[in-house]
Amino acid sequence: MAERDGPAKRGRLSRALVLAAAVALVDREGLGALTMRRLAADLGVEPMAIYRYTAGKEALLDGLVEAFFAEVNERLRTSADQRDDDGPAWRAELRRIARAFAAVVHAHPEILPVVATRPLTVPVARRPAPLLQLTEHILAVLGRAGFDDAATLTIYRAFVAWNIGRLLVDRRQVVDNPEEPDPLLRLGLHRLPAAEYPRLRALVPRLAEYDDEQELITGLDGLLRGMPEAPLDSFYG
Amino acid sequence: MAERDGPAKRGRLSRALVLAAAVALVDREGLGALTMRRLAADLGVEPMAIYRYTAGKEALLDGLVEAFFAEVNERLRTSADQRDDDGPAWRAELRRIARAFAAVVHAHPEILPVVATRPLTVPVARRPAPLLQLTEHILAVLGRAGFDDAATLTIYRAFVAWNIGRLLVDRRQVVDNPEEPDPLLRLGLHRLPAAEYPRLRALVPRLAEYDDEQELITGLDGLLRGMPEAPLDSFYG
DNA sequence: TCGATTATATTTACCTTGTATACCTACATG
DNA sequence: CATGTAGGTATACAAGGTAAATATAATCGA
Structure with missing residues (x-):
């Protein structure tokens, strides 16, 4: 054949x-x-x-990660980004990266679990090149902003954690029966004993009513504002 | 047999x-x-x-999640928690939950990928009971703190995202050759072209030198401070 | 007490999947 | 034109999930 x-x-x-x-x-x-x-x-x-x-199935999965980050990088290269100059430049750049990441996840939602879990168990040096490039870029941005090594790494970890966690949570819950008009039934809530889960029952129908990007960026800003200060920031901030 | x-x-x-x-x-x-x-x-x-x-292998994985959150709940029930009254009560309680979560992850690190990815694709109503109980608890805490529904959900999502992301990142990178004394070699850094990844090469050896819990809690506080305010908070905060 | 019922575990067997190994073959190159 | 080799095929097997039928211990009604 x-x-x-x-x-x-x-x-x-x-x-x-x-x-x-x-x-x-x-x-x-x-x-x-x-x-x-x-x-x-x-x-x-x-x-x-x-x-x-x-080399095999495992390597193929790593290949997915590679392709994924290649696309993120590509998008970063070509996105003329909407003006976004809130706060210092490094924060704007991290926002830009977060948006690119999110966009690629939305383009390939099924890959996210692989991207979220696989690279972290692989030694840094053998992670796919596109991921290394992105990492290098982030570290360079933070370095140029004046952070010392410890602060750079702390911010880097927080940034990665927030993006991954956020995007995992954004995977909206699959709905039991999309046909059902009544939201309570549609979400299978009849199976949730109201006595035991009053708040959950009340809130679940609205759990998916939110703006991903909004919460992603707002949270990121909040998170980063809590981070160590860069020496130069006070001049530019 | x-x-x-x-x-x-x-x-x-x-x-x-x-x-x-x-x-x-x-x-x-x-x-x-x-x-x-x-x-x-x-x-x-x-x-x-x-x-x-x-019911099968898939269900068995869900069973892992169930067992995992049962243990989190158990720990929450029995942990007489070290005094921790920084800020409003609801934030202290979220910190307590984050710590319990982290402790169970450390007890069963291999399960984390399952916990991080699996429940999110399952409709809320059929998630394992221990997870639903924990969710209910969090929502209740936020409700009692005076947040309205929208704010409650926003904070809930941010809290979950941060915990999951943070714990995924905390999975330290597996080391190429644990015997090797030179950190550069031990981490396989000789494979990283120094010309292309200068910052990465410089920082990777220190990437694992940090305090998980410290960054978990600090980040959480920063994140939550950026969240919507509860009406009553000004009285208690 | 004893036989029927039922919950529990075993046996067998099948299909899907990953991959080792040997092989074939078109093509570039000397 | 012989020939080495990169690129693709053929074959085969082991490991894993699980359906279906079967065996058997426990329980219970009579």
């Missing part, structure tokens, strides 16, 4: 193609659908062909 | 036993080791026996 499409039998694949197909597959059908066989079929190729471009 | 241990062949298992064994297994050998067959072996039972207490 797999005789269609590419005229040549050779050179059909490439790492970029494989990763793109993987991302597309995950976008369309979720992480669960990402199997070597399925991916191969999408590429019009036998399963083992993929192994020439990625 | 499986003739040892329990004298009776009947009633060896229970949901609690199964979950406890699953948690123990994951603690010892990581999520990857959690297979139905392995878990069955640990329990001295044939694989299919487990299916009477959990």
Whole structure:
């Protein structure tokens, strides 16, 4: 099989193609659908062909992360950003990064769990290059703003934590039965004993009524204002 | 096989036993080791026996989450908490919860990825009871503090996001070669081209030198100070 | 007390998935 | 034109999840 499409039998694949197909597959059908066989079929190729471009399934997941951050970087490079000069420049830049990150998550929501959990268990030095580049950029921004090493790292960790946590929380809850007009029933709330969970029952219907970006940025600003001060900030702030 | 241990062949298992064994297994050998067959072996039972207490592998993972939050609740119930009366009571209580959460994560670090990603894709109403109880508790605390519904939910989301993100980030990076005395080599930094990642190279060796709890609590306070004000706060705060 | 019922665990078997290994083949290069 | 090799295929197996049928201990009605 797999005789269609590419005229040549050779050179059909490439790492970029494989990763793109993987991302597309995950976008369309979720992480669960990402199997070597399925991916191969999408590429019009036998399963083992993929192994020439990625060491295995694990490595393929790391490839998703790579593709993800490549897209974040790309977006940062091209986003002429709406003017946003509240506070010092470094904070504006972190906001810009947070927005880019969020935008890519919204473009590929299914990948988020991988992005959130996988890189953190991988030694820094072997994380995908695009992630390293982004990290370098953030550290450089903070360094230029005048923070010393300890402060830079503290802010960096807080920034990453907030973004990841925030985006995980933003994954709106899947709804039991989208058809049901009554929100109580639609959310499956009849299963929540009202006696035990009064506040929850009252609030859940409104849990999804909020502005992601608003809360992302507001929270980020709040968080960062609580961080150590940069020596130069008082002049520019 | 499986003739040892329990004298009776009947009633060896229970949901609690199964979950406890699953948690123990994951603690010892990581999520990857959690297979139905392995878990069955640990329990001295044939694989299919487990299916009477959990609907399948997915449900088993939800069971991990359930066990996790049961432990958080337990800890909250019994922790006579070190005096901690900075700011309003509701903030002190959120700090207490954050600490309990962090403590349980440290007790079961391998479970965190599951806790961080799984509940968020499950409809609220079918999340495990211990998680619902904790949620109810948080919402109640905020309600009693005088926040209206919108503010309560905003603070709730920020609180959850911060905790999850923070704890994910706290998973220290696995080290390439723990034996190596030179930190540069130990972290595999020789693989980081110094020209491209100057700041990263300089800072990575110190990336793990920080106090988790310190940053967790400090950040939380900063974050919450940026949140909407409760009407009554001015009286108590 | 004894047989029927039922809760509990086992047996068997099947399908999906990841991947090792050996192989084939088009192509560039000497 | 021979030939080495990168790129893709064929085959096969082990590990894992789980459906379905089966065996068996515990419980209970008579």
